[in-house]
Amino acid sequence: MTGSFTQAAESLRVSQPTISKAIKDMEEELGVHLFDRTGKKAELTNDGQTVLAQSRDIVQSFENLTTGLNPDARAQKGKLRIGLPPMAGAGYFPEIIGRFHERYPGISLELMESGARKIEDDIESGALDIGVVLLPTKQQHIYHTIPIADERLAVIVHVGHPLASRESVTLKELAGQAFILFQEDFALHGRISAACLGAGFQPRIVCESSQWDFIGNLVAAKLGISLLPKIICRRMSPDRITVLPLADPVIPWSLAFVWRKDRYLSFAAREWIRFVRTFYPNV
Known part of the structure; x- marks a missing residue:
């Protein structure tokens, strides 16, 4: 004045x-x-x-x-909703998430743990910004992808199981076994069931869970067998669990971060994508 x-x-x-x-x-x-x-x-x-x-x-x-x-200011704050299947979260991302949070403490990460099938549905609906799903997706053409894992499933049995001394097994040899699988909203459930049908039998599912470590404990308790990605099998105690390569057929477990091509991405989402690419530079 x-x-x-x-x-x-x-x-x-x-x-x-x-x-x-x-x-x-x-x-x-x-x-x-x-x-x-x-x-x-x-x-x-x-x-x-x-x-x-x-x-x-x-x-x-x-x-x-x-x-x-201001672009620089926007990149330092915001909210990002990320979907992670339990196995992916356990095997791949704690370090990435921790480093991202250190670099961008103003960006709030909402981590939603669920099956890959539900994560894909939530990305389609907009409930999630980005997430990890099992490839191939239902509608591959609508997504951008960052491949992050390309593994195979292996069979786990308790150490006293008749198959535990084998070097490998085929899926046909598992006919009649009691299966412990992930719940139906996990893409792996449908993939294993379809592979069993292709091998000529309907899997006898005695238990379903959303937690890989609980599945491992049930196998160790002699309730049944299961099929899990090798990265998760390596976390099993060899004193309780025997891991067997699945020789025929090979069941792939390919993971990728996906997000919709037709949807606006916040600066927080763009920074996350750029950051993840530094961990997977060859994609």
């Missing part, structure tokens, strides 16, 4: 009549007097003080908005 329309005009580099007219127009628009002009200086009325305070809030809000729209 200068107390003078002339000084205000000089400060703003406009003419004094321009300042006077702008104030007069504002007073007519608001229906109040903003300045008391009876003294040597133009002083704000009570209404003028209120308008000044509100105007400062508006200016500050605008500055905050423009700062928030």
Whole structure:
């Protein structure tokens, strides 16, 4: 506040009549007097003080908005919803997630653990921004992908199982065994069941779970056998579990981060994608 329309005009580099007219127009628009002009200086009325305070809030809000729209600032904050199957989360991503959080502490990561089939559905619906799914997806053409794993399934049995001494087994040899599988919303459930049907038998499923470590414990307790990716099999205790390569047919376990091609990506999502690519540079 200068107390003078002339000084205000000089400060703003406009003419004094321009300042006077702008104030007069504002007073007519608001229906109040903003300045008391009876003294040597133009002083704000009570209404003028209120308008000044509100105007400062508006200016500050605008500055905050423009700062928030700055690409560098936007990359440092936001929210990202990521879907992870339990096995993928256990085997691949704790280190990546930890490093990303250290680098971008202002970005909130909402990690949703579920089966790959449900994760794919949630990405399609927009409930998730990005997620890890089992390839191939139902609608491969609608996604961008970052391949992150290409493994095979192996058979796990308890150490006293009749097959435990074998070097490998075929799927046909598992006919009649009790199977412990992931629940139906896991893509692996359908893939194993389809492979068994292709080998000429319907798997006898005695238990389903959403947790790979619980499946391992049930196998160790002699409730049945299971098929898991090799990266998870390596986490099993050799004192309780024997891991057997599946010789015929080979059942692939290929994982990828996917996100929809036709959907807007926030700066947080773009930074996550860029960050993940540094861990998988050859994709």
